[in-house]
Amino acid sequence: MDIMPTFLEQAGTTHPTDCARESGFEKMRGRSMLAYLEGHSDQVHPHDQVTGWELFGRCGIRQGNWKALFIPPLGGPGIWQLYNLSTDPGEVDDLKVDRAYELSIARFTLTLTEHSISRSDIRIPYR
Numbered sequence: 001m002d003i004m005p006t007f008l009e010q011a012g013t014t015h016p017t018d019c020a021r022e023s024g025f026e027k028m029r030g031r032s033m034l035a036y037l038e039g040h041s042d043q044v045h046p047h048d049q050v051t052g053w054e055l056f057g058r059c060g061i062r063q064g065n066w067k068a069l070f071i072p073p074l075g076g077p078g079i080w081q082l083y084n085l086s087t088d089p090g091e092v093d094d095l096k097v098d099r100a101y102e103l104s105i106a107r108f109t110l111t112l113t114e115h116s117i118s119r120s121d122i123r124i125p126y127r
Contacts, residue, residue, distance in 0.1 A: 082094060
């Protein structure tokens with residue numbers, strides 16, 4: 001998602017929707033990573049930015065160090081999982097089994113649902 005904005009900034013140009021709204025092009029998502037790659041910034045996205053996605057029934061949401069993930073059966077557990085990427089970058093320890101994180105799962109599921117309302121390309125499994 002951030003690759004095209006990075007390439008365009010490096011090339012010194014913009015996406016057609018930035019030039020003419022009547023172009024018929026969909027507005028591009030993502031942010032340029034150029035400042036990060038050149039060492040002028042320590043992050044690409046703000047820490048509080050919410051990013052959600054769905055592809056072939058697999059979906060997730062990420063905000064800061066937290067990531068909630070759903071991988072359907074025949075490849076995954078078929079339930080939502082929760083990871084703290086600052087302490088578990090390999091996504092090994094599912095925190096959903098710890099009752100202390102139930103509120104985090106509920107908050108992420110709600111945020112992903114709200115995110116999907118504005119985007120018709122994300123389907124949410126309710127499990």
